[in-house]
Amino acid sequence: MLQLVPNLARLGTETAFEVLARADALQRQGKSIINLGIGQPDFKTPAHIVEAAIKALKDGHHGYTPAQGILPLREAVAKDLKRRHGVDVHPDTIVIWPGGKPTMFFSILIFGQPGAEIMYPDPGFPIYRSMIEYTGAKPVPIVQNEANQFSFTADQVLSQITPKTSLIILNSPGNPCGGTASKEEIAKLIAGLEKHPNVAIMSDEIYSQMLYGGREHESFLRYPEIRDRLIVLDGWSKTYAMTGWRLGFSVWPKALVDKVVRLAVNCHSCVNAPTQYGGIAALEGPQDEVVKMVAAFDERRRIIVPLLNQLPGVTCLDPGGAFYVFPNITGTGMDARTLQNKMLEEAGVATVAGTSFGIHGEGYIRFSYANSVDNIREAIKRVAALLRG
Numbered sequence: 144m145l146q147l148v149p150n151l152a153r154l155g156t157e158t159a160f161e162v163l164a165r166a167d168a169l170q171r172q173g174k175s176i177i178n179l180g181i182g183q184p185d186f187k188t189p190a191h192i193v194e195a196a197i198k199a200l201k202d203g204h205h206g207y208t209p210a211q212g213i214l215p216l217r218e219a220v221a222k223d224l225k226r227r228h229g230v231d232v233h234p235d236t237i238v239i240w241p242g243g244k245p246t247m248f249f250s251i252l253i254f255g256q257p258g259a260e261i262m263y264p265d266p267g268f269p270i271y272r273s274m275i276e277y278t279g280a281k282p283v284p285i286v287q288n289e290a291n292q293f294s295f296t297a298d299q300v301l302s303q304i305t306p307k308t309s310l311i312i313l314n315s316p317g318n319p320c321g322g323t324a325s326k327e328e329i330a331k332l333i334a335g336l337e338k339h340p341n342v343a344i345m346s347d348e349i350y351s352q353m354l355y356g357g358r359e360h361e362s363f364l365r366y367p368e369i370r371d372r373l374i375v376l377d378g379w380s381k382t383y384a385m386t387g388w389r390l391g392f393s394v395w396p397k398a399l400v401d402k403v404v405r406l407a408v409n410c411h412s413c414v415n416a417p418t419q420y421g422g423i424a425a426l427e428g429p430q431d432e433v434v435k436m437v438a439a440f441d442e443r444r445r446i447i448v449p450l451l452n453q454l455p456g457v458t459c460l461d462p463g464g465a466f467y468v469f470p471n472i473t474g475t476g477m478d479a480r481t482l483q484n485k486m487l488e489e490a491g492v493a494t495v496a497g498t499s500f501g502i503h504g505e506g507y508i509r510f511s512y513a514n515s516v517d518n519i520r521e522a523i524k525r526v527a528a529l530l531r532g
C-alpha cells in the first residue's frame with residue numbers, strides 16, 4: 144500500500160475542466176456542443192504579443208530567468224498598475240508566476256495550517272476552498288448572496304473575523320457570479336481591518352479590466368494602510384486572451400517577497416522566458432484589442448441576460464463584471480447538477496453547476512459568455528427547447 148499524505152484526500156478540483164473534457168468527448172462522438180462552461184476568452188492572443196515571444200526565443204531568451212521574473216517585466220507591471228489604479232508599486236514587490244493560480248496556491252500555503260481560519264467567497268473560485276482544506280486550515284465562507292448582487296459586505300466579513308483568522312480572500316469582479324464590490328464597501332472593510340492587524344488579505348483582481356455599465360474597478364492597492372499585509376493577484380490570462388501561456392503576477396508585502404520567491408524556486412524556478420517577453424509586449428503595446436474584447440463581452444452580456452430571463456423557471460441578475468452570469472434556476476424544479484448534465488447531454492450546451500463553486504451555489508448555473516453572439520443565441524434557444532419540453 145502506498146503511503147500517501149492524508150491532505151491529498153481533501154484536495155478539491157475545478158469542475159470546469161471536467162465539463163470541458165466531457166464536452167470534448169461528446170464533440171468527438173459527433174455531437175454539436177456549444178461551450179459556455181470554460182472561463183476563457185474566445186479571442187486569439189493579440190499578434191504583437193505572439194511576435195514578441197517568438198522574437199525573444201530567436202534572440203536567445205531560452206534560459207532560466209530570475210525566479211521573481213525578469214526586471215523589465217516587473218517594471219512594466221508597475222507602470223501598468225500606476226496607469227490603471229494610480230498607485231506606486233515597487234517592482235521589487237512584484238512576483239511573476241505561471242498564471243494567476245500560483246498566487247492563491249502559495250498565499251494559502253503561507254497562511255494555512257491546522258488551527259487557522261481562512262475566509263473565502265462562496266460561491267467562489269473552487270481552488271480557494273480546495274487549497275484551504277489541503278493545508279488543514281478551517282474554510283470560513285463569505286456567502287455571496289443574490290440579494291446582495293453576489294458580492295460581500297464589510298460587516299459580513301468583519302463579523303466573521305476571529306483570533307484564528309489568518310487570511311481573507313476576496314475576488315471582485317468575481318468568478319462565478321460576476322459580482323463587483325462597491326468602493327464604499329471596500330473602504331468600509333479596510334477601515335474595519337485596522338482593528339485586526341494580524342489578518343492578511345488576498346485580493347484576486349484577475350478580472351479587474353472587465354467591468355460594465357459604467358462600473359469602475361476599486362483595487363485594494365489603493366489603500367496604503369493595508370499594503371504590509373496585502374497580496375494582489377492579477378495576470379494576463381483573461382485580459383489579453385493568454386490562458387494557455389501561463390502568465391500572472393502578484394504584488395506582495397515587502398516582508399513576504401523573499402519567502403514566496405523561495406517557494407517559487409522550490410517549485411517551478413521561473414516562468415518560461417519568451418512568455419515573459421510576451422507579457423512586456425502586452426502591457427507596453429497598444430491596448431486597443433483589450434478594449435475591443437471587453438466591448439465584445441459587454442455586448443454579449445447585454446444579449447445573454449435578457450435571453451436567460453425569458454427562460455421558464457430562470458431569473459438572471461446582471462452583476463456587471465468578469466464574463467460570467469449566474470442565473471437562478473430554482474424555478475425549473477431541478478438542482479444545479481441535474482440541469483448542468485441535462486443541458487450538456489440533451490441540448491449540447493456546456494455550463495457549470497453553481498455547486499461546483501461551493502454549497503451556496505445550489506440553485507444556480509454559471510454561464511460564461513466568452514463565446515460568440517451566434518453561439519450564445521443558439522445555446523439559449525437549445526436550453527429553451529429543453530426547458531419547455
Ligand code: PLP
Nearest residue numbers: 182242243244268318349378380
Ligand atoms: N482567479 C480567478 C477568480 C479565476 O477565475 C481564475 C481562472 O479562471 C484564476 C484566478 C486563474 O487564472 P490563471 O488561468 O491565470 O491561473
